[in-house]
Amino acid sequence: MIGTDGQWVHRESWIKVGSYWVLDIMFSNWPSEDVLAHYCLTHRDIFRSKKVIELGSGYGLAGFVIASVTEASEVVISDGNPLVVDYTQGNIEANSGAFGNTAVKSMMLHWNQEDISSVADNFDIIVASDCTFFKDFHRDLARIVKHLLSKTKSSEAIFLSPKRGNSLDLFLEVAEENGLHISVTENYDKEVWKCHEGFLNGADRDSWPSYETGHSYPLLIRITL
Numbered sequence: 001m002i003g004t005d006g007q008w009v010h011r012e013s014w015i016k017v018g019s020y021w022v023l024d025i026m027f028s029n030w031p032s033e034d035v036l037a038h039y040c041l042t043h044r045d046i047f048r049s050k051k052v053i054e055l056g057s058g059y060g061l062a063g064f065v066i067a068s069v070t071e072a073s074e075v076v077i078s079d080g081n082p083l084v085v086d087y088t089q090g091n092i093e094a095n096s097g098a099f100g101n102t103a104v105k106s107m108m109l110h111w112n113q114e115d116i117s118s119v120a121d122n123f124d125i126i127v128a129s130d131c132t133f134f135k136d137f138h139r140d141l142a143r144i145v146k147h148l149l150s151k152t153k154s155s156e157a158i159f160l161s162p163k164r165g166n167s168l169d170l171f172l173e174v175a176e177e178n179g180l181h182i183s184v185t186e187n188y189d190k191e192v193w194k195c196h197e198g199f200l201n202g203a204d205r206d207s208w209p210s211y212e213t214g215h216s217y218p219l220l221i222r223i224t225l
């Protein structure tokens with residue numbers, strides 16, 4: 001299949017949705033999502049009364065954690081794959097009693113969608129995990145982050161992403177070219193760092209034999225306008 005920038009991408013794991021292609025990985029929760037959910041739990045205060053959107057949510061564990069424990073005013077859990085969005089909607093309905101006063105919605109949002117007027121300039125916080133390795137979509141992802149972040153209040157995007165070759169660095173370059181400001185933190189949480197060291201050299205090595213820092217360890221990226 002030809003991606004949006006003319007590059008070849010492997011066909012089997014992609015599905016066409018209208019005029020868009022998305023990676024069909026709805027039946028997996030990636031480890032970075034667990035770390036993002038943990039980060040949101042341990043920093044729950046930053047979400048209080050905020051409008052939050054998760055991009056490329058997959059199962060949306062982090063979005064559900066924010067919806068359940070942070071007293072955010074609104075949480076939108078979005079993905080470009082309609083099967084994922086349907087699944088999320090079902091999960092929202094099944095857990096509707098768990099969100100207190102937080103309004104929780106699922107949303108079909110593809111990063112290269114032209115019309116995003118209903119959500120532009122709307123969010124205090126964007127969260128995303130493991131969404132930066134699709135080089136075909138770097139420009140779209142940077143563009144959508146820029147459009148969604150609120151221009152009138154302080155706002156930021158919180159990404160957790162492994163380096164995955166040079167893909168994260170390339171995304172950060174594109175984001176900076178789009179005028180976004182970036183900070184990258186390697187060691188941002190004691191517990192996560194302890195797990196990282198355990199998988200790398202310690203007692204937990206056998207539980208994740210293919211663990212490799214560049215491919216597996218999510219860095220914390222904060223993006224502001």
Ligand SMILES: C[S@@+](CC[C@H](N)C(=O)[O-])C[C@H]1O[C@@H](n2cnc3c(N)ncnc32)[C@H](O)[C@@H]1O
Pocket residue numbers: 021022023024025026028029030031032033055056057058059060079080081084109110111112128129130131134137
């Ligand atoms: C690697 S998965 C990460 C899922 C989840 N955040 C996690 O870490 O478990 C990337 C997600 O982004 C979505 N996605 C991929 N390309 C997209 C695009 N161009 N627009 C919107 N969503 C996209 C996929 O459907 C998928 O759910």
